[in-house]
Amino acid sequence: MTFELFIQNFFNALTVGSLYALIAIGYTMVYGILRFINFAHGDVFMVGAYFIFFGAATFALPWPLAAVAAIVGSAALGIIVDRIAYRPLREAPRISALISAIGVSFLLENLGLVIFTGLPRPAVQPEWMVNPIILGNIRILPISFIVPLVTAVLVMGLLWLVYRTRPGLAMRAISRDIETTRLMGVSIDRIIALTFGLGSALAAAAGIMWAMRYPQIHPFMGVMPGFKAFIAAVVGGIGSIQGAVLGGVLLGTVEIMAVAFYPELSGYRDAFAFVLLIVILLFRPTGLLGEKLDDKI
Amino acid sequence: MLELRDMHVRYGGIHAVQGVNITVNKGEIVTLIGANGAGKSSTVRAVAGLVKGASGSIMYTGRDGAATELIGQPPERMVPLGLALSPEGRRILPHLTVSENLDLGAYSRSDRKAIAEDKEWIYGLFPRLKERHWQKGGTLSGGEQQMLAVGRALMSRPDLLMLDEPSLGLAPILVQEIFEIIRRLNTEDGKTILLIEQNAYAALNIAHKAYILEVGNIVLEGSGKDLLQNHKVKEAYLGG
Amino acid sequence: MTTSTAKTGGYTGIDLNADRNRNSTLGAVALAILGLVWANGHLDGYQMQLLNLVAINAILAVSLNFIYGFAGMFSLGHAGFMAIGAYVSALCILTPDQKDMIWLLEPIWGPLNTVHTSFFVSVLLGGLAAALCGFLIAFPVMRLGGDYLGIATLGFAEIIRVLFTNWPALTNGAIGLRGIPAYANLWWNYAWLGLTLFVILAILKSNFGNVLKSIRDDEIAAQTMGINTTAYRTMAFCLGAFFAGVGGALMGSLVTTIQPKMFNFLLTFNIMMIVVAGGLGSITGSLVGAAVVTLMLEWLRIIEYxxxxxxxxxxxxxxxxxxxxxxxxxxxxxxxxxxxxxxxxxxxxxxxxxxxxxxxxxxxxxxxxxxxxxxxxxxxxxxxGIPGMRMLLFSVALILIIIFRRQGMMGSREFSWNAFYRFFRVPEKQKNIPMAKGAAMEISGVTMRFGGVTAIDNLSMTIPEKKVVGLIGPNGAGKTTVFNVITGFYRPQEGRVVFQGLPMTQLEPRTVCAVGVARTFQNIRLFAGGTVLENVMTGCHVRQDSRWWMAPLRLPMFHKEENEIRRKSYALLARLGLAELADEKAASLPYGAQRRLEIARALATDPSFLLLDEPAAGMNPQESGELMRFIEKVRDEFDLTILMIEHDMKVVMGVCSHIWVLEYGRLIAEGGPDDIRSNPKVISAYLGHQATETA
Structure with missing residues (x-):
């Protein structure tokens, strides 16, 4: 492989990995607090992409405004989903919430099918994103810089929120001991809603950037990235934001680089994530950065 | 300040507290004493809003003089009213630092400066916590965790502080220390305290008033001093 | 769960109706076969296809329920096992000629070209291949708990799908296999369903079923019982995988064309839907669910057209x-x-x-x-027509089921012949049984067991007419159980209760009330939303002659009786000193008044026998003193027999003329208050050394 190709693949990997990381954060935060896989999270990612499509194409909003609207709309969707489908099940066995989440996932996908139809739509791409930057022999799309950069900024912001603010403190406390946290005057429903809102906003940001990178939007576009991002969260250590970022970037790198070095494996691309998952779990059952949670006996 | 009238707690088929009447007046240390499973913890957990099966009446009169019925209120409503519970088993958040644990106790407040002052005051009460303020809660020793639990409850500036078995699992010397601090919180800072204890001797010594629970019922009540002298109490709880 | 001995004599653990039940099962199977013969001759192709799908979905649902509902492993890998079963089976039944036609892009892997087996063997091999894969992945994933297992099995299914897409020499890649011989007719599908049920039910009904459930409910406790939990979970996983493979094989032969993309997560989701809708942990539920969901999914196609x-x-x-x-x-x-x-x-x-x-x-x-x-x-x-609408409605249905009826259609209950026959049992003609003179009720030799625990042990009591009598004993002695037996909530395994010459042990609670036995509850059970008057009027219902449909018709008879009930209820409240509270909400009454209201409501049913369960509980000495006078007043004014459970010795000793003492379900003493007070057995068991002070 030439150096130029390697650089291009490197940026590709970074882009895909960043997007996985953004989605994975939502999984990891919800799992950290409620201990269930929010299967519908990947579909919020899809809805985010549709929102910006309709914002920019149908309502002719300027692009940045459409992006903000899509993020806010998706955050609201995440909160509503929690309110309707998950909150009634807080006291129920976790498996119930999980099945409810699978139901919501199919609901959103098929709702997308009914409302948006199954036809893939082209994403609206601002000019400056599609004109490649040429450095010698290397052609790189600006989006390949933008995605990792935006991701880094968003993750920094999130880390600041979680580690430096009071709601963040409450989030970290809830993930370990809901009852005690309530005793300190924390309203858990509000904090959980905030968690869903933040996670969904990040997923929507990922959805928007995904649509810029792979400009095709369809109702099932969230399924595979969703599964893979969850796997990234597990690989990184579920409950850990840094772990989700690490897992996402790792997964993106493995996918892109394996195909880059062994093109004959390209058909298996969707299976890498699952193989990586099983291998990692065999050696580190709590993921790369996950803390060991003791079972109470 | 706090008045329980015919308060029952039921968990499924278990009738853990069978209609107790308890009064806590402002400025008092009141203690509930009894064996394991007598319903002491269930009683304070009901006051703190942590049990679903509570019935009867729990009236709380806050600093503004308004009376509130606590039954049916969620636990997060209690701190703004001026109640704080340091739960049984300490329940320190192990992955947060000492300082963060204290911040969590002040969650319902927004006066940053006063919070910082209170934190210093807590560090004054428990110098050990100051030394370790950057350590994770989980790395503290049992006694330090207990101090942190009490300190965390104090961070909400409660009028009524409820302590569920603060001496549990502590060495005798630390027990003395904790009880000395409880006494000082009462006399110097004017905190009203509801204290749950198995260590009847220590508790009765500092309590203005005491209730003795057996299988969910109050079997004796009186001032701490009287109960210390009481025949039956001596026999059952003070070891002869 | 079946409670096989609820009706029959002693508790031996052996189902006395085993013969009848076996014959019933055989009869039902024969009937089902006849039904299939009829269906084979009369239904059109589309209907047959549906009927076949029901059978296959039932196999898949039962196998998933076995893994998930019984062995407690959250598995999302069913589509993967089905794919394996379908492909292996298809490779076995496709003829070499067909294979030559299908593998055009890339030749088939050598040895496979020569394989050709009968349909039965191919399905079996499909199942075995799936089970083998289950065994291989069980090793790494079985250590993972809960959701991790789910996502890992989901990953397995995806890997299988990707692998099958990219392995043309084995699977002909994304194009898939066409022209698979359509051997899977009604007979094969239902025979395999029968075999699935037979094997899985045999395991679940044996003690190994208990072992699996114990691992599901508490793995650590199961280990301390000496159970090799890993081995059993692996076994359950592989067996479930086997039947999933079988289902996949049958499905392949039914639809005759298979492609890797058929076996996606949606397929697992559909089966999961069946299991959840039917009831996790109920095989009956999975069968019902398979029929309902399969037919509904077809029926809902309308809305996509x-x-x-x-x-x-x-x-x-x-x-x-x-x-x-x-x-x-x-x-x-x-x-x-x-x-x-x-x-x-x-x-x-x-x-x-x-x-x-x-x-x-x-x-x-x-x-x-x-x-x-x-x-x-x-x-x-x-x-x-709106494409996607069908799955949309279905996902809404799934969410609603989980939120509002988490247990599904059947919960974890199963069909049982005993319940079936109980439902159709004709009530036996009641014979009058002679009683001792002056006795209101005779309880003789009553034994009540729950599982292995004997709550009442051979209890006999003769309760005299028009007296207030008491039943006392420590907590858990079985006092309330006696009340529940008398009032028809429990059926004792042995013994009988005779009231006014009438055997009571077979009566429903409402019939017990109708013959004149009323009760109150330990933890007051008023109709909290109604007023005091409404509570009492509800009590009058059992004696009401008019019917509900007369109300809108305004028949004179209805009016007359309605007024009569209102008047009677007021009168009752007045006599019990509750008249001024008549329009208050029952729940808003103070505790003591609620107790009295519950008694008033019981009296409204015109009983001649009244059971009071701890009427003085939670009362202070003054209130309980009032209660004593109240009870005596009730006895005199309403001319009835009162049996009460009470812990307050002052009340018991004050009003009861005769007292029975229970301990661990056995009668340890009976007699007048003075006998009981001085009985050494009672003192040590119940009254304690303070007896002399308090009583």
Whole structure:
């Protein structure tokens, strides 16, 4: 492989990995607090992409405004989903919430099918994103810089929120001991809603950037990235934001680089994530950065 | 300040507290004493809003003089009213630092400066916590965790502080220390305290008033001093 | 769970109805076979296909339920096992000639070309291959708990799908296999379903079923019972995988074309839906669920097709217009009320009830437009089919089931022949049984067991007429159980209760009330939403002669009786000193008054025998003193026998003329208050050394 190709693949990997990381954060935060896989999270990612499509194409909003609207709309969707489908099940066995989440996932996908139809739509791409930057022999799309950069900024912001603010403190406390946290005057429903809102906003940001990178939007576009991002969260250590970022970037790198070095494996691309998952779990059952949670006996 | 009238707690088929009447007046240390499973913890957990099966009446009169019925209120409503519970088993958040644990106790407040002052005051009460303020809660020793639990409850500036078995699992010397601090919180800072204890001797010594629970019922009540002298109490709880 | 001995004599652990039940099962199987013969001759191809799908879905659901509902492993890998079963089986039954035709892009892997087996063997091999894969992945994933297992098995299924897409020499890649011989007819499918049920039920009904459930409920406790949990979980996983493979093999032969993309997560989701809708942990539920969900999914296809609406046809029939308008208005009104009732703020209920409002509103709007003869609405129009609508409704259904009826249709209950026959049992003619003179009720040799615990052990009591008598004993002695036996909530395994010559042990609670035995409850059970008067009036219902449909007809008989009941209830309240509280909400009454109201309600049923369960509980000495006088007053004024459970010794010793003492379900003493007070057994068991002080 030439150096130029390697650089291009490197940026590709970074882009895909960043997007996985953004989605994975939502999984990891919800799992950290409620201990269930929010299967519908990947579909919020899809809805985010549709929102910006309709914002920019149908309502002719300027692009940045459409992006903000899509993020806010998706955050609201995440909160509503929690309110309707998950909150009634807080006291129920976790498996119930999980099945409810699978139901919501199919609901959103098929709702997308009914409302948006199954036809893939082209994403609206601002000019400056599609004109490649040429450095010698290397052609790189600006989006390949933008995605990792935006991701880094968003993750920094999130880390600041979680580690430096009071709601963040409450989030970290809830993930370990809901009852005690309530005793300190924390309203858990509000904090959980905030968690869903933040996670969904990040997923929507990922959805928007995904649509810029792979400009095709369809109702099932969230399924595979969703599964893979969850796997990234597990690989990184579920409950850990840094772990989700690490897992996402790792997964993106493995996918892109394996195909880059062994093109004959390209058909298996969707299976890498699952193989990586099983291998990692065999050696580190709590993921790369996950803390060991003791079972109470 | 706090008045329980015919308060029952039921968990499924278990009738853990069978209609107790308890009064806590402002400025008092009141203690509930009894064996394991007598319903002491269930009683304070009901006051703190942590049990679903509570019935009867729990009236709380806050600093503004308004009376509130606590039954049916969620636990997060209690701190703004001026109640704080340091739960049984300490329940320190192990992955947060000492300082963060204290911040969590002040969650319902927004006066940053006063919070910082209170934190210093807590560090004054428990110098050990100051030394370790950057350590994770989980790395503290049992006694330090207990101090942190009490300190965390104090961070909400409660009028009524409820302590569920603060001496549990502590060495005798630390027990003395904790009880000395409880006494000082009462006399110097004017905190009203509801204290749950198995260590009847220590508790009765500092309590203005005491209730003795057996299988969910109050079997004796009186001032701490009287109960210390009481025949039956001596026999059952003070070891002869 | 079956409670096989509830009706029969002693508790031996052996089902005395085993013969009958076995014969019933054989009969049902024979009937099912006859049904299939009929179906084979009379149903068209589409209906046959549905019937076949029901069988295959039932196999898949039962196998998933076995893994998940019984062994407690959250597995999302069913589609993967099905794919393996389908492909292996297809490779076995495709002839070499066909294989030559199919593998065009890349030749088939050598040895496979020569394989050719019978259908039965191919299905078996498909199942075994799936089970083998289950075994291989069980090793790494079985250590993972809960959701991790779910995502890992889901990953396995995806890997299988990707692998099959990219391995043309084995699977012919994404194009898949066509022309698989359609051997899977009604007989094969239902025979395999029968075999699945036979194997899985045999395991679940044996003690190994208990072992699996114990691992599900508490793995650590199971390990301390000496159970090799890993081995059993692996076994359950592999067995489930085997039948999933079988289901996949049958499915492949039924639809004759398979492709890797068929076996995606949606397929697992459909089966999961069946299991959850039927009830996790109920095989019966999975069978019912398979039938309901399969047929519903087919039936819902309608909404994905265009629907023609002919307004002229609708408008042409006046009666049809009137009917539809009336129905829509009624539905509108009802939904509005529901929305109003569901309170302020956004709630699930409100959202749900808003849907019919929108729907009916649209219908009515359509009518109005046509009446106005506007051209806005065409006379004939087509509601376009909406792709995706079917799965949309289905996912909504899944969410609603999980939120509102988490246990599914069957919960974890199973069909049982005993329950079946109990349902159809003709009540035996009651014979009068002679009783001792002056006795109101005779309890003789009653034994009540729950599982292995004996709550009442050979209890005999002869309760005299028109007396207040007491039943005392420590907590858990079985006192309330005695009440529950008398009032028909429990059926004792042995012994009988005779009231006024009538055997009581087979009666339903409501019949017990009708023959004149009323009770109160330890933890007051008033109708909390009703007023005091309404509570008492409800008590009068059992003696009411008029029927509910007379109310709207305003029959004179109804009016007369209604007034009579109101008057009687007031009178009753007045006699018990509750008259001024008549219009208060029952729940708002103070504790002591609630106790008295519960007694008043019991008295409203005109009993001649009254059971009071801890009437003085939670009362202070003054209140309980009042209660004593109250009870004596009730006995005298209402001329009845009272049996009470009470812990307050002052009350018991004060009002009871005769006292029975229970300990661990056995009678340890009976007699007058003085005998009981001085009985050494009673003192040590119940009264304790303080007896002399308090009593």
């Amino acid at each position: 265009p629907i023609d609406v002919n307004m002229t046809y609708l408008m042409g029939h006046a009666w049809l217009q009137v009917l539809i308008t009336a129905l829509a208005l009624a539905a509108l009104w009802f939904s509005f009320r529901q929305v109003r009732k569901s309170g302020r703020g956004l709630s699930m209920k409100k959202a749900l009830w808003s849907l019919p409002i929108v729907f009916c509103g649209l219908i009515l709007a359509g009518f109005v437009l046509r009446w106005l003869n506007a051209d806005i609405l065409p006379a004939e129009f087509t509601i376009p």
